[in-house]
Amino acid sequence: MSRLATQAAGLLLPLFALLAVPGMVFAQDKTAEAKTGWGPPTVSYSADMVFTNDRGRSRTARLYYTAKRQRLEYSAGKEIVAIVFDHAANRAYQLLLNGRGWRPVRAIKPQFNFGMSDPASKREKVAEERMAGMTVIKYRVTSKTSVGDIFEGFGWVDKNRIIVKMVGKVTRGKRSQKLTMVLQKLKIGAVDPSLFVVPKEYKKLPPLKK
Numbered sequence: 001m002s003r004l005a006t007q008a009a010g011l012l013l014p015l016f017a018l019l020a021v022p023g024m025v026f027a028q029d030k031t032a033e034a035k036t037g038w039g040p041p042t043v044s045y046s047a048d049m050v051f052t053n054d055r056g057r058s059r060t061a062r063l064y065y066t067a068k069r070q071r072l073e074y075s076a077g078k079e080i081v082a083i084v085f086d087h088a089a090n091r092a093y094q095l096l097l098n099g100r101g102w103r104p105v106r107a108i109k110p111q112f113n114f115g116m117s118d119p120a121s122k123r124e125k126v127a128e129e130r131m132a133g134m135t136v137i138k139y140r141v142t143s144k145t146s147v148g149d150i151f152e153g154f155g156w157v158d159k160n161r162i163i164v165k166m167v168g169k170v171t172r173g174k175r176s177q178k179l180t181m182v183l184q185k186l187k188i189g190a191v192d193p194s195l196f197v198v199p200k201e202y203k204k205l206p207p208l209k210k
Contacts, residue, residue: 070084105208
C-alpha cells in the first residue's frame, strides 16, 4: 500500500486502519443510473463526515464535493492534509496546509461511501424519515468497492442523492469493522473553486514513496 493510501486509511479508520483506500473507484454505469435514479450526488455540497467505530471513537473529515472535483481534508498528527481529486484534468494532489507544500499523487476517482452510490449496489427501501430537518429515505444496502470491501447495513439518502448517514459493517477479507458515518454541517450549493487548485505560495514536495 502506498503512503498516500495508508494516510487515507488512517483518515477514515485511524483506529481502525481497515477502510477507505484511495484506490476505490466509482463504477459509473450510466445506463443503470438512468434506469434506477441511483448514483452519485446531483448537487455540489460541503460537509463534515464523522466516522465512529464500535468503540465510540470518532474521526472527522471535511468533504467538498462537485461532480468533477472533490477535496477531502483531515488531520494527520500535527498536519492538516487535503487530497484534491480533479477528474476533469485527470489528476490528483496532496496539500499540506500547515507546511504549505504540495505533491502530485496518483489520479483516481475516490469513493467516500463504500460503493453505496454505485448503481450496481443492492438496496431495499425501508422507510421515509426526517433527519436534521430534511426528508430522507432509509435503505437496506449491500455494496462493494473495486478493491473488494463489502458494506452491509443501512443508508439514509436525501433527494439530491447525498448519503447523510450510514450504519453497518465493512468487511475486507477476513476482517470486519462496525462503522457509523454521519454528515454534519451540510451546506448545499456552489463550492469555492480555489479549494481545488494549488496555492501559488506552496512549495512542490518530492513524490510519496511507494
